[in-house]
Amino acid sequence: MNKIKISILLLFSISFVFGTVKTVIRYDSPSLTLLQSFIDSGADIASYKPGExxxxxxxxxxxxxxxxxxxxFHITQTEGQLKSNLQSQLRTIPGYNTYEDVLASMSTLITQYPDLLYMENIGSTWGSEYAGQGQLAYSSFAHNIWAIKLSDNAVEEEDEPSMYxxxxxxxxxxxxxxxxxxxxxxxxxxxxTDPEITDLIxxxxxxxxxxxxxxxxxxVLDQTDVWWRKNIRDNNENHAFDHQNYGYGIDGVDxxxxxxxxxxxMSASxxxxxxxxxxxxxxxxxTQAIINFLNTHHFIAGISYHSYSELVLYPYGYVGNIVAPDFVELSALAGLMADTIPATNGGTYTASPSWGLYPASGSFDDWSYGNKGIFGYTIELATEFIPPAANIPAILNGNIEAAMLLLNRQNHAMLKGKIIDGATNMPLEATVYIDAIDGSPVWRAPYKSDATFGSYYRFLTPGAYTVRYFADHYAPVTxxxxxxADDVSIEDVTL
Structure with a gap:
């Protein structure tokens, strides 16, 4: 073990004893050895761009x-800087939205667009559970996870693909x-007014x-701890939120x-x-609330926004150098999205498999793609955790085109259809298997049609494919x- 690695391991093994103010330091042109040393030490890696x-x-x-x-190295972010960035000094630019702000905004939109929007509580949080038990330390954390659905008939679950x-x-x-x-x-x-948006909705x-x-x-927004990353699970069951060492602390799960x-x-502890x-x-x-949510609707693609690094990431990420079965189309869409997002200092965002940032186990995108086949992307926004107010408009507007590319991916180079039971004509859940993709040695759950409507969707590279449809107790169909490149191919199947 080299001197650098020993020093880093020793430093981070004792750092939790002496909690002080934190900062972000940057190593330019880092070696892989340096990166691995910090990963092995359990360091809090804020961002990484290979070679940069x-x-x-x-x-x-x-x-x-x-x-x-x-x-x-040099310092790029301080605690004072993050706290300052949370507060806008410009009247025309709003500050960061609290939970209450977001709920109020969503409720107002529901009133304005009652036919297009539907609001749903998809699950609880630890804070809500503890508050419900009468634990006073959590009385202001009675939050739920809220979703708002946009569609032309929002209150109904329709035979349409879902995006998140x-x-x-x-x-x-x-x-x-x-x-x-x-x-x-x-x-x-x-x-x-906009034909593309109208058709999409x-x-x-x-x-x-x-x-x-x-x-x-x-x-974070209350500035109790601007470095906090996790939720607030009471790991030591002392009925209080413990964060003695800024950003760390006994409580919480990533x-x-x-x-x-x-x-x-991998990058987990x-x-x-x-x-x-x-x-x-x-x-x-x-996590359980979101799993139930994903299992309730037929999601085919989505974006999860994080900060920071100016990256568009796609599955997988749980181990280095792994190639997902749908790598060709996953990477192609990521590249298109990245090319539309302007970077802060010129150029555009960079597309990468998630492990290219650094391998990380147990991520949302890997679960969504690995278990559901969802083309799930993480977009790492900006160049710091909490960008200042002056930068926010450019970040917001700069990400619209990429999101539109993802939402409209269903309109070209896609295979879709319905699968029904030949005896009853009822919708049937069945596997849609393409040897050229699904025969990959890297596992992903099989693509299946939706049990409620029998619908299925596959994003594919233009070309010819042999597709097999099968379900237990039914004769397969090929x-x-x-x-x-420009059209959607429709194959309805009766088993």
């Missing part, structure tokens, strides 16, 4: 030792909430979940390390004090289909 930079959240008291034992837009899984990344709400406003404003069910971790986000697909130890403490697979109330 590595950002680490550290205690200010650790800086002298790091200066003497690691390559040269998630914001703020991580507490210290509130910009995702603003981006998701801005996209909702953009779509509503265009309905009835008339044929799709688009679900927005602006705050996925409302308890944790309150901790909601983007808790998912059972690919759950493990069993140490409850670490920012990436992963709990046990699917252990969190918030079809040869041709996918073109």
């Amino acid at each position: 930079y590595l950002d680490i959240v550290v205690e200010e008291s650790a800086i002298p030792q790091l200066l003497s034992s690691t390559p040269e 837009i998630f914001g703020a899984f991580h507490a210290r990344e509130p910009i995702g909430t603003l981006v998701s709400l801005n996209l909702l406003d953009h779509l509503l404003a265009g309905y009835g 008339n044929t799709t069910q688009i679900w927005f979940i602006p705050i996925s971790n409302p308890n944790g986000q309150k901790i 909601l983007n390390r808790n998912w059972s697909f690919g759950w493990g130890y 069993d140490d409850i004090t670490e920012a990436t403490y992963h709990g046990t697979p699917d252990s969190e109330i918030e 079809r040869n289909v041709v996918i073109t």
Whole structure:
């Protein structure tokens, strides 16, 4: 073990004892050895771009030792800077939205667009559970996870594909909430006047979940701890929120390390004090609520907004160098989206498999794609956790075109259809199998038609395919289909 690795391991093994103010330091042109050393130490990796930079959240008291034992670095974000960025000093630019702000905004929109919007409580949070038990420390954390559905007949579950837009899984990344709400406003404003938007809303069910971790986000927006990342699960069961070491603390679980697909130890930890403490697979109330939500609707694609790095990430990420079965189309759409998002300092965002940022076990995108076949993307916004108010309009508007590309992906180079029971003519849940893709040695759950409507959807590269349709107790059917770049191919099947 080299000197740098030993120093980093020792430093982070004792850092939790002496809690001080934190800061983000940046290593330019980092080596893979340096990155791996920080990963092995359980460090809080804020951002990484191979060959460009590595950002680490550290205690200010650790800086002298790091200066003497690691390559040269410089400070990019301070606690004071993050707190300042939470408050807008410009009258024309709103600050970051609280849970109450978001609910009020959603309720107002429901009143304005009663036919297009439907609002649903999809589940509880630990804060809500504790408050309901009468635990006084959590009386202001009685939050639920709210979703708002946009469609031309929003109150009904229709035979249409569903898409999701998630914001703020991580507490210290509130910009995702603003981006998701801005996209909702953009779509509503265009309905009835913009043909593309009108057709999209008339044929799709688009679900927005602006705050996925409302308890944790309150901790940040209240400036109780602007470095907090996790939820607020009471790990030591002392009926109080413990965050003695900013960003760490005994309580909380990382909601983007808790998912059972690919759950493990890549950039995730069993140490409850670490920012990436992963709990046990699917252990969190918030995770379970979202799993139930994903199982209730036929989602085919979606975006989860995080910060930061200016990246568009796609599955998989649970181990390095892994290639997903749908890699060709996953990466192609990521590249198109990334090319439309302007980067802060020129150029555009970068597309990458999730492991290209750094391998991480138990992520939401891996679960969504691995278990449901959803083309789920993470967009890492901006160049810091909490961008200043002056940067927000550019970030919001700069992400609209990428989201539109994802939402409209269903309108070209896709195979879709309905599968029914030949005896009853009723919808049938069946597997839709393409040897050229689904025969990959890397596992993904089989694509299936929807049990309620019998509908299925597959994003494909233009070309010829042999498609097999089968279900237990039914004779299989094989079809040869041709996918073109500009059209949707429809194959209805009777088993």
